Amino acid sequence: MVPIVRGEGAWLLDADGRRYLDGISSWWTNLFGHANPRIANALADQARTLEHVIFAGFTHEPAIELAEELVRITPPGLDRVFYADNGSAAIEVALKMSFHYWLNQGHGEKTRFIALSGSYHGETLGALSVSDVALYRKTYAPLLLTPFLTPSPDSYEGEPGESPQQVAARRLLELRSLLERHAHETCAVIVEPLVQCAGGMRMYHPDYLTGLRALCNEFSVHFIADEIAVGFGRSGTLFACEQAAVSPDFMCLSKGLTAGFLALSVVLTHAAIYEAFYAEYNAGKAFLHSHSYTGNPLACRVALETLAIFREEPVLERNRALAAHLARRLAPLREHPHVADVRQTGMIAAVELVADKASRRPFPTAERRGLRVYLHGLQQGVLLRPLGNVVYFMPPYVVNEQEIDLLVDTALTGIELAVAD
Ligand SMILES: Cc1ncc(COP(=O)(O)O)c(C=O)c1O
Structure with missing residues (x-):
């Protein structure tokens, strides 16, 4: 050590x-250096004002402002924000919310997920379930959900002479074939847009995301974009999905969200999904998922300062x-x-x-x-x-x-x- x-x-x-x-x-x-003084000052100010408060029935300014700012900068249509407190937790939220949406719509038969070979989405049981890196997954396999795996559009695994675009097109055909057989029981397809990081920094052509968006629409399954690693400028654009001009149904963000200062994550989704949970209390449709530190004000304040740096520099x-x-x-x-x-x-x-x-x-x-x-x-x-x-x-x-x-x-x-x- x-x-x-x-x-x-x-x-x-x-x-x-x-x-x-x-x-x-x-x-x-x-993102902006260790112990970045600007972010450290914002954190200290917030610590002197409000360090934490229950995020159920109560709210606070940093969480509201951050949600508004995230809605503004993420792809169009992502206008609802759910807070969690680390990357894996955000994946759990997206998986549960996708399943629960379909259940609320009368489609309780949708219980499966589709993931890419070589993917990594975290190490809690749900996130690990939709991951395909043997080093992390193999030992716990008996405890996990079993997703359908579809071959990754990873350009490195292409045939000799095949362009990244051609690999993406071929892999989309394979995904289509899987959806033809299993869409009726599938909640969502989850991907790491453009770069499969923990799986070996494997990269693929944005066409795959464009095609994925179209297939998800055609087959009525959700598109979950895990931008936990690639979000906030890593891929060259603020969000990797921008390179394919797509809006997913769920976008998970963490890591760079607080520039490396504190654990915080969010899941963005669109109004139609939110509406499916928003009912009279006794209808029992509400999405119940809370963590003690959900929406922590210190972390939200740090995230706001991080986004201010993106705006000003x-x-x-x-x-x-x-x-x-x-x-x-x-x-x-x-x-x-x-x-x-x-x-x-x-x-x-x-x-x-x-x-x-x-x-x-x-x-x-x-x-x-x-x-x-x-x-x-x-x-x-x-x-x-x-x-x-x-x-x-x-x-x-x-x-x-x-x-x-x-x-x-x-x-x-x-x-x-x-x-x-
Ligand atoms: C793409 C992706 N998703 C999810 C996670 C999990 O995030 P956390 O480590 O905060 O649980 C990671 C972590 O490396 C990741 O790279």
Whole structure:
């Protein structure tokens, strides 16, 4: 364990005064730097005013303002906001709300969900149920719901010569076939828009989301967009769904929502879904899902300050320049004999290490090649945390070009150590 005592910008400082450049934004949460003074001040102000209050029958200004602001900036039609307190909890809410909507509409036969192969949506039982990363799921499989899995539109898994767009089109046909057989018993399709993060930063073409929206309409199933990791500018746009110009039925947000300061999540949905729960009390249609810290005022205030930074500073524009620099620096790796793919979506870049480039044969997982990159990074004062054989970069948005150079140079030397016998 590395005992961290301070954070400053993109850097973490340990108890011995060693510095680590946070190349993964502390699990993809941090946007504007550790201990960002502007956000810290907003948090301190709120702590002196109202730290928490029950969020049932009571409300407060930060939660109201934040809901209004989220409705304003998310894709059209998402105009109702439900608060929870972490990413997995938001997924639970979306799954339950989708099921419950259909139940309230007289469709209690809809009890199943469709998820993409290689997906990750969290580790509580419902979220883990719709995840397909064996490392996290396998042990608990006997406890979980069994979703229908449809093949991911992941471009890396395409046939030789197939474009990302063609992969997306082919995978949509497979999804259509699944829906033809099972839509009548399916509540929703859940996806991580554009990038399947924990599954190895696998990326796909926005056409898949456009096609998914059309299929969900055609077959009367909900579209749940889990933007917990890709939301708030990570994908290059404020929300990944924007790149396909789609509005999902449920959008789950967390992580960057508070710029990495506090645990908070929301599920946005549209009025038609809200209306299905809004009835006279004894009708028993209400959606019951509460957490002690639902809508915590400190977290809402921090989220408001985060969104103020997006409004007042050219964040996405700055990120475009940083992303272009990262792409330039990573490009030479395409020629590396043990690199099968270098891919990037906005401020997420990944390098796929393989045992054999021609056949794309992976290194056996048990060899833990990525761990060598991690350990090398720590020695060099850089936090990189590969997912298996995938070395990725997801720095805070306050990183500068020199810091990106340090990340990439450290990864390059780490990769040489990782692929050596
Ligand atoms: C896409 C996605 N969904 C859900 C989660 C779960 O969020 P949390 O870790 O806050 O429970 C994560 C976490 O990494 C994620 O990447």
